[in-house]
Amino acid sequence: MEEIIFYILAAILVIFAIASVTSRKMLRSVIYLLFVLCGIAGIYFLIDYNFLAAIQLTIYAGGIIVLIIFSVFLVHHIELQLELAKPGKQLLTALACLTGLGLFLVTIYLHPFEVVENTNTISTAEVGNLLLSYTEGGFILPFEVISVLLLAAMVGAIVIAKGKKLSTNNQSTE
Amino acid sequence: MKYGLSIITTIHDWLYSVMPEWLAGLVEMILIALVYLGIFSIAGLFLVLMERRVAAWFQLRVGPNRVGFQGLLQTMADALKLLSKELTGTEKADKFLYNLAPYFVIVTSLMALAVIPFTKEFHAFDINIGILFLIAISSIGVIGILLGGWSSNNKYALIGAMRSGVQTISYELSVGLSLLTMILLTGTLQLSEIIEVQKSGWLIVQGHIPAIIAFMIFMISGTAETNRAPFDMVEAESELGAGFHTEYSGMKFAYFFLAEFINMFIIAAIATTVFFGGWLSPFGITESIPWLGVLWFLIKTLLLVFLMMWFRWTFPRLRVDQLLTLEWKYLLPINLVNIVLMALLVWGNLIIKF
Numbered sequence: 001m002e003e004i005i006f007y008i009l010a011a012i013l014v015i016f017a018i019a020s021v022t023s024r025k026m027l028r029s030v031i032y033l034l035f036v037l038c039g040i041a042g043i044y045f046l047i048d049y050n051f052l053a054a055i056q057l058t059i060y061a062g063g064i065i066v067l068i069i070f071s072v073f074l075v076h077h078i079e080l081q082l083e084l085a086k087p088g089k090q091l092l093t094a095l096a097c098l099t100g101l102g103l104f105l106v107t108i109y110l111h112p113f114e115v116v117e118n119t120n121t122i123s124t125a126e127v128g129n130l131l132l133s134y135t136e137g138g139f140i141l142p143f144e145v146i147s148v149l150l151l152a153a154m155v156g157a158i159v160i161a162k163g164k165k166l167s168t169n170n171q172s173t174e
Numbered sequence: 175m176k177y178g179l180s181i182i183t184t185i186h187d188w189l190y191s192v193m194p195e196w197l198a199g200l201v202e203m204i205l206i207a208l209v210y211l212g213i214f215s216i217a218g219l220f221l222v223l224m225e226r227r228v229a230a231w232f233q234l235r236v237g238p239n240r241v242g243f244q245g246l247l248q249t250m251a252d253a254l255k256l257l258s259k260e261l262t263g264t265e266k267a268d269k270f271l272y273n274l275a276p277y278f279v280i281v282t283s284l285m286a287l288a289v290i291p292f293t294k295e296f297h298a299f300d301i302n303i304g305i306l307f308l309i310a311i312s313s314i315g316v317i318g319i320l321l322g323g324w325s326s327n328n329k330y331a332l333i334g335a336m337r338s339g340v341q342t343i344s345y346e347l348s349v350g351l352s353l354l355t356m357i358l359l360t361g362t363l364q365l366s367e368i369i370e371v372q373k374s375g376w377l378i379v380q381g382h383i384p385a386i387i388a389f390m391i392f393m394i395s396g397t398a399e400t401n402r403a404p405f406d407m408v409e410a411e412s413e414l415g416a417g418f419h420t421e422y423s424g425m426k427f428a429y430f431f432l433a434e435f436i437n438m439f440i441i442a443a444i445a446t447t448v449f450f451g452g453w454l455s456p457f458g459i460t461e462s463i464p465w466l467g468v469l470w471f472l473i474k475t476l477l478l479v480f481l482m483m484w485f486r487w488t489f490p491r492l493r494v495d496q497l498l499t500l501e502w503k504y505l506l507p508i509n510l511v512n513i514v515l516m517a518l519l520v521w522g523n524l525i526i527k528f
Contacts, residue, residue, distance in 0.1 A: 001196050027271060027324060034317065054306040062313025062346075069320050070339060078268055078327045124303060124363050 005046060013039040024081045027072050034065045051127055182295070206298055214284055217439055218432035219249040224476075225435070225483055232487040259424035264327050267421065271325035276422070276429035278318025283436045286311045290443045291365050293453045293467035304365035305357065308444060309350050312399065315437070316342040319401075319408070322430070323418035334417030337494060338408040341398055344501040345405075348395035351509040355388040355516045356381065356448050359525065369452040374527045376451040382526055384516040389449050391505055391512070396441035397482055398497070400434060404489035407497060442478035443471075450474050 013036055020032035037060040044053035085093070134140045159166065185205070189198040223238070223245065230237025238245035263272060289304050291297040301307055316339060323335020359381050360368045371377070378385045398405040409417030419430045446452055451474075453467030460466045492500070519525065 001199060025268065027268070027321070031271065031274070031321065038314075050301055050303045051306070054303050054310045057310035058306070058313055061317075062310060066313075066316060066320070066339060066343060069317065069324075070336075073320075073324060073332070073336060078324070079266065124306075125361070 002046060006043070009039050009042045009046065012036075013043075024084075026076045026080075026082060027069065030065065030068050030072060033068075034061055037061050037065065049122070051122060051124065210284060210287060210298065214287060214436060215253075215432070218435050219253055221435040221439060221479065222252075222431070223249045224479070228480065228483045229487060232484075253428065256424055256428045261424045261426060263423075264421050267327045268325040271321050272421075273426075275318045275322035275325065276426045276433075278321065279315055279433040280429050282311050282315040282318070283433045283440060286440045287436065289365060290440065291369060291447060291452055292471055294366070294464060296468060297366060300364065300366050303363045304368075305353055305363045305444075305448070308440075309346070309353070312349070312437075312440075313342075313346055315433075318433075319418050322422065326418075326421035328421050330414045330416075331418050331420045334408050334410075334414050334420070338401055338418060340494070341401065341405060341407060341497060344498060345395040345398040348391055348501060348505045348509055349399055351506070351513065352388040352392040352395065353444075353448060355384060355509070355513050358513070358516045358520050359385070365447055365452075368448060369454060372451040372454055373458075376449065376454070378449040380525045380527060381516060381519065384512050384519060385449065387508065387512050388516070389445065391509055392445055392449075393441075393478070393481065395501070395505060396445065397485055398501075400437040400441055400482075402434070402438065402482065403486040404491050405497060406491060407494055410491060438479060438482055439475065442475045442482065445478050446471060446474040450478075 016032045016035040016039065020029040020036060023029040023032060037056065041053045041056040041061065044050075044056060084090075130137065131139050131143055186202065189201055192198075193201065226248075227237045227245070229235075238248040241248040241251050263269070286308055288298045289301060289307055291300070319338045319342075320335045323331040323333075323338070326332075356368075356377055357363060359377055360371045362368060362371070368377075372380070374380075378389055381388070401408040408414075409419070414420070419427055422430060453471040455461060455466065455470050460470070
């Protein structure tokens with residue numbers, strides 16, 4: 001049963017991944033990408049990583065995709081189609097993709113995977129403790145670094161969006 | 175459900191006795207899916223009827239009362255009418271996305287329905303991250319609205335969809351944070367365990383002040399998430415025609431319509447589960463008759479649904495800037511302070527328990 005579901009999910013992933021890069025309508029490829037991300041969440045559910053699956057759905061499917069859809073709304077009209085690249089470029093991209101694919105396949109087939117018996121499902125408390133622990137295997141440092149990064153990104157976005165207003169306001173108060 | 179459970183186990187045993195294991199599992203899954211589809215459509219239709227009767231009551235009218243006893247079959251007749259209508263669409267729409275959009279909305283609300291515990295046994299998918307799963311699913315539902323609005327190739331639909339996106343992304347934060355406040359009390363995300371915790375007092379009593387604040391924030395942001403009045407900027411009839419579903423007709427329109435009502439039911443059901451003890455009876459008066467749980471659950475949920483309808487017919491619609499000010503300048507800061515308050519409460523063991 002699980003094997004069948006895995007193959008169905010894998011087929012969905014591959015088909016929609018290819019569809020999302022070949023589609024010439026921008027929003028359609030975003031939706032194909034959404035299906036790919038949901039498929040990945042499905043694989044996480046299959047191996048009992050419920051927490052990761054829900055995070056995948058919230059952040060990628062619910063957050064990132066909605067943001068991408070928004071930017072498509074702002075720049076793209078429904079009748080527009082993406083241009084086809086020149087043959088030379090197409091060839092170059094195909095070569096690059098094939099090299100990447102080959103590299104991945106070689107690594108995957110050469111790596112000796114160890115079959116892990118079904119481990120217990122991870123509880124939320126464990127995830128929380130691990131996220132805040134500073135001992136070995138803890139994630140407090142990346143957690144904090146990411147929060148600083150996000151703060152910087154937010155400040156940057158505000159400055160870019162309101163840059164002129166901010167500087168004129170400062171001058172008038174001086 | 176004592177009797178219900180015995181029927182389910184009988185069917186389960188019978189299926190496994192006549193079929194090979196994998197086929198029986200598959201048939202069982204399909205049966206459960208059909209049961210939930212049935213609940214979905216029936217609950218949706220009767221909620222529409224309830225909305226119309228409540229609206230009529232608030233406006234001193236009678237409301238639909240001709241088809242069947244007290245108009246009980248009115249929405250069934252409406253559904254049949256919608257089924258027989260022609261499906262029209264715009265010429266220059268993106269047909270694929272246009273047809274896909276209603277299913278997004280429907281599938282996400284069906285998936286959310288699956289994790290809601292109706293009683294102890296009537297609970298299709300008791301996942302250990304229940305609440306997080308609900309939040310995750312509800313964040314996908316908005317994609318259907320965005321797609322429907324954009325692919326209709328209609329400016330009113332597009333504006334409606336954009337408003338919906340802004341609104342849902344903002345208010346999702348408040349829904350998540352107010353539920354997180356209650357998670358501090360329960361210490362688990364699993365919905366069945368959250369109800370188990372409430373055997374010693376409903377969470378709204380256990381957590382008293384911060385819990386009540388969290389409940390109010392949850393109901394406000396939940397109403398906003400379902401795009402209902404006073405937050406129905408998405409389909410503001412006076413400005414946008416019908417908003418994102420302007421171009422939809424017949425059954426495809428009905429999908430959006432039903433999903434909106436089911437989402438309202440889901441928000442009320444989450445509030446019931448997290449704040450009001452789910453299927454637990456008040457003071458445990460019917461603890462010896464477990465199948466009454468579904469009744470208690472429905473009573474509480476429908477009361478909260480009534481509350482949301484009451485909002486709709488009491489408050490005028492907000493402007494977009496007021497909507498965003500409410501979320502980002504009021505609800506979010508209150509919520510963050512509330513979480514700290516709740517943490518102090520749990521830390522100082524100031525919880526009221528019976």
